[in-house]
Amino acid sequence: MTLPLLAVLMLLNGCAEKEKFIVYGSPQNEGEVEALIKEEDFVDRTTVIQYDDSMLVAVQIKPWDKWKKAKLEKKLQKKFDKKYPNKDVFVSADYKIFYEANKIKKDQIEDNKLSDKITELIKLAKEET
Template sequence: MKKLQTVLLLLLSISIISGCTDKEKFIVYGSPQNEEELKAVLKEEDYVEKTTVIQHDDKMLVTVQIKPWDKWKKAKLEKKLQKKFDELYPDKEVFVSADYKIYYEANKVKKDGLEDEEISDKIKELKKLAKEEA
């Protein structure tokens, strides 16, 4: 009986731990036209910890969280990603931000379930907010 309790406790602990670490690292919200390509590009960059991408028509907002060790060169990495996305999507208006507040607000867009027009307005608002903080 004691062994059964120990095994059950161990299994419960493992399931809780694995459930906590299974969060999405790459979230693409809006038009899903190039979702896999975006995920592949972001996974190539080893300094990116988590990201949220919001797409609507010809606008794209890419927010990233940089791994702690690389945070001191956040601006340089942000520019590198911006250049990469500008080359990949010359027909889109892409904005890349490594600011946590912008990342947080972008994740709220997904939770709030905004509609198309509201998504476009939110992208403009977040870009303006990011430029004010810079």
């Protein structure tokens, strides 16, 4: 009797909705950024870190679209560059960058260290490509 109940509970827990869109830093244009990303159906999860006049957009691409990850990343980069010409926007679909961006949010890094950490992440992402 307990085994089927346990199986159902585990199944329901696995289907729980995870946060799909996270913004950390200044929330000045959070709604616009979220709407811009939700227009793209290939994006599964997103973490956006805004600081000063810069923005790091780390996305996870849906599994069926992973084979064209670089093309989709460029498409999203162009879209953000067009929407925010006065901001320095960096878009990455690399899982390592996504993981580190979530780690920054979780650790609640202070503003004075945030810029250095983001610069380090961007440098890492450009190195890998």
